[in-house]
Amino acid sequence: MRVLVLGGTVFVGHAVATEALRRGHEVVCAARGESGPVPDGATLVRVDRDAEDGLAPLAGESFDAVVDVATVSYPWVDRALRALADRVGHWTFVSTINVYADSVTPGQRADAALVEPVQRHATREETQTEAGVGLYGGIKVASENAVRAAMGDHAFVVRPGLITGPGDTHDRFGYWPARFSRGGRVLVPDVPEQPMQYIDVRDLAGWILDAAERDLSGDFDAIGPAGPLPELLRGIAEVVGVDVEFVPATPEQLVAAKVNPWAGPRSLPFWLPPSHAALAARDAGPSLAAGMPVLALADAVSGALEHERALGLDRERNAGLTREEEADILAGL
Ligand SMILES: NC(=O)c1ccc[n+]([C@@H]2O[C@H](COP(=O)([O-])OP(=O)(O)OC[C@H]3O[C@@H](n4cnc5c(N)ncnc54)[C@H](OP(=O)(O)O)[C@@H]3O)[C@@H](O)[C@H]2O)c1
Numbered sequence: 001m002r003v004l005v006l007g008g009t010v011f012v013g014h015a016v017a018t019e020a021l022r023r024g025h026e027v028v029c030a031a032r033g034e035s036g037p038v039p040d041g042a043t044l045v046r047v048d049r050d051a052e053d054g055l056a057p058l059a060g061e062s063f064d065a066v067v068d069v070a071t072v073s074y075p076w077v078d079r080a081l082r083a084l085a086d087r088v089g090h091w092t093f094v095s096t097i098n099v100y101a102d103s104v105t106p107g108q109r110a111d112a113a114l115v116e117p118v119q120r121h122a123t124r125e126e127t128q129t130e131a132g133v134g135l136y137g138g139i140k141v142a143s144e145n146a147v148r149a150a151m152g153d154h155a156f157v158v159r160p161g162l163i164t165g166p167g168d169t170h171d172r173f174g175y176w177p178a179r180f181s182r183g184g185r186v187l188v189p190d191v192p193e194q195p196m197q198y199i200d201v202r203d204l205a206g207w208i209l210d211a212a213e214r215d216l217s218g219d220f221d222a223i224g225p226a227g228p229l230p231e232l233l234r235g236i237a238e239v240v241g242v243d244v245e246f247v248p249a250t251p252e253q254l255v256a257a258k259v260n261p262w263a264g265p266r267s268l269p270f271w272l273p274p275s276h277a278a279l280a281a282r283d284a285g286p287s288l289a290a291g292m293p294v295l296a297l298a299d300a301v302s303g304a305l306e307h308e309r310a311l312g313l314d315r316e317r318n319a320g321l322t323r324e325e326e327a328d329i330l331a332g333l
Helices: 011-022 074-087 132-154 175-181 201-214 229-240 251-256 285-289 297-311 323-332
Strands: 002-006 026-031 043-046 063-068 088-094 155-160 184-189 218-222 244-249 260-262 267-269
Touching: 002 011, 002 074, 011 026, 011 201, 063 074, 063 201, 074 088, 074 132, 088 132, 088 201, 132 155, 155 201, 175 229, 175 297, 184 229, 184 267, 184 323, 218 285, 229 244, 229 297
Parallel strands: 002 026, 002 063, 026 043, 063 088, 088 155, 155 218, 184 244, 260 267
Antiparallel strands: none
């Protein structure tokens, strides 16, 4: 196949391009080339999706499959479809589980109600505020609608939850293997009932390529089976294999210590606030039935830890607690 990745210079897009090359496909990546290099063997076509005619370098090109990772921009998606849809066989749009209107009811599937569509562009900073999560979801819904309208039975809409794996830029899953690798007393959220689920970027990339090869269409969550968070943390610690003592803190204690849930600075990744209690409690059944692969936890953990070590365990993180923050909080419990 001739595959176009709209992206390809970082994380998900890079993993898709890498997997497509491994399968012997011809791969073109269209991006500015600012986030990183495309994988060896792929061709980078420099485009600027902020410009109305930014995709002009792709004019006249045809592709068997397109994979678009456009994060928060309806105009990017709309322009790409207008420029290319007529000459493309299959189109994957990488959306998000933040499209769902209800984040508190567990066990939902991809046919659940969505937030209202928002046909605009947003900056990453705009989406990082509390109100920004809704904006992110709304822009993804509008983008999904455009892809379905243009590609019909050849549109594959995948909605990942938390993604881990080589190239991860969010630092959430990786916080735990990185922290456990240092050993000692580890602050963990005391939320025995909270489910957690994730997908490894290599599974996501593999499934996207399978879908393109099989012309699979429809809307799917891209997230592995949900399980209790304490079990996942114990499983990660076992794979890391360094002695650790879990020191559980209740949500009340964590809030009092000004620890943020889920992501960002001074956070405990995986711990969800009540407003998003079921963000990681979705029913993975339909996606598994449609062929979504799931790496063994040991492989996901070793991939994340290798990536963490390559970045440096003591770097400034995008998510998690610093050594000093954790020590202060433990001392105050
Ligand atoms: N990480 C998660 O846990 C998670 C969870 C759910 C969903 N998702 C979704 O997964 C996707 C992540 O995609 P990703 O990891 O590949 O990263 P990304 O950071 O969203 O990258 C987007 C791509 O767009 C390119 N780009 C940025 N500005 C551009 C411009 N003006 N013109 C052309 N290209 C431009 C970037 O390359 P250049 O900078 O080189 O141009 C990059 O390759 C997103 O759609 C996100 O919503 C992620």
